[in-house]
Amino acid sequence: MKLKQGLMWVILVLAVLVSSCATKITAYEATTPEIKLEEFFDGELFAYGIVQNRFGKVQKRFTVDMVANWEGNVGLLEEDFYYADGTTDRRVWRLVKEGNGVYSGTASDVSSDAIGATQGFAFQWGYTLDVPIDGKTWSFKLNDWMYLVDKKRLVNRAEMKKFGFVVGEITLVIEKL
Structure with a gap:
């Protein structure tokens, strides 16, 4: 029993140490060019990327056709995914600019409101994100980062977690057409 309690404390301390090392959005405060979702995600876009498992092995390769438009503070982002294995998927985001660089979003396969800055x-x-796998739907927590390279290119990396453990990562490059 003492060994089990000791192990739990070690895991807790490691989790706190690892989470305290995580990059905060404020680390990019003075960087340029400044990202504005309503400007980058406007019009036609094209993306390509990969999904890797927790060991770094590529599980999926894909491309995405995107169309986005904004009316005031509300944007609609339509994404059509084409996977290398021949499967397809579609996600439609409803994005809201809340103010001061804060955005929220919803989509049919996103079971919690997305919120970010x-x-x-x-x-x-x-x-x-709810993902169908082998006839079941699995829910993954995503920590999604986007980095504006220039006015026409953005790199997107998302860490996927299940039960608090990293189980995969999504990397994609998005380009304005």
Whole structure:
């Protein structure tokens, strides 16, 4: 029993240490070019990327056709995914600019409202994504970061967690057409 309690304390301390090392959005406050979702995600876009498992092995490769438009503080982002294995998927985001660089979003396969903020060239938000796998739906917590490279290119990295453990990562490059 003492060994089990000791192990739990070690795990708790390691978790606190690891989480305290995480990058905060404020680290990018003075960087340029400044990202504004309503400007970058406007019009036609194209993306390509990969999904890796927790060991770094590529599980999926994909491309995405995107169309986005904004009316005032509300944006609609339509994403059509094309996977290398021939499967397809579609996600439609409803984005809301809340003010002061804060954005929220909803989509049919996102079971928690996405909420995030911009600082300089970076945008970070978190949400729960529901993913169908082998006839079941699994919910993953995503820590999603976007980095504006220039006015036409953005790099997106999302860490996927299940039960608090990293189980995968999504990397994609998005380009304005």
